[in-house]
Amino acid sequence: MNELDARTAVAAAIGKVAPDVEEADLEDSARLRQDLELDSLDFLRLVQVLAEDAGVDIPERDYAKVATVGGLVGYVAAHAAA
Numbered sequence: 001m002n003e004l005d006a007r008t009a010v011a012a013a014i015g016k017v018a019p020d021v022e023e024a025d026l027e028d029s030a031r032l033r034q035d036l037e038l039d040s041l042d043f044l045r046l047v048q049v050l051a052e053d054a055g056v057d058i059p060e061r062d063y064a065k066v067a068t069v070g071g072l073v074g075y076v077a078a079h080a081a082a
Contacts, residue, residue, distance in 0.1 A: 006073045006080065007073045009076055010050070010072050014046065028073070043063075057079075
């Protein structure tokens with residue numbers, strides 16, 4: 001999956017989990033928990049939605065790598081099935 005497709009998948013997943021988040025707020029540096037105000041249940045739901053919709057499983061040991069929108073996009077792009 002290329003970065004543009006990953007960005008689209010991440011934006012769609014965030015939209016499902018947190019519909020109040022504006023697309024303009026999805027800057028690469030935006031922190032999911034602090035800036036986008038996703039609580040721990042929202043974050044876990046986001047991980048679940050990405051697994052279902054994009055086929056990307058994010059193990060708990062990698063949660064620190066996906067703490068920002070940019071980190072999440074990069075992770076999805078690198079780990080999505082071709």
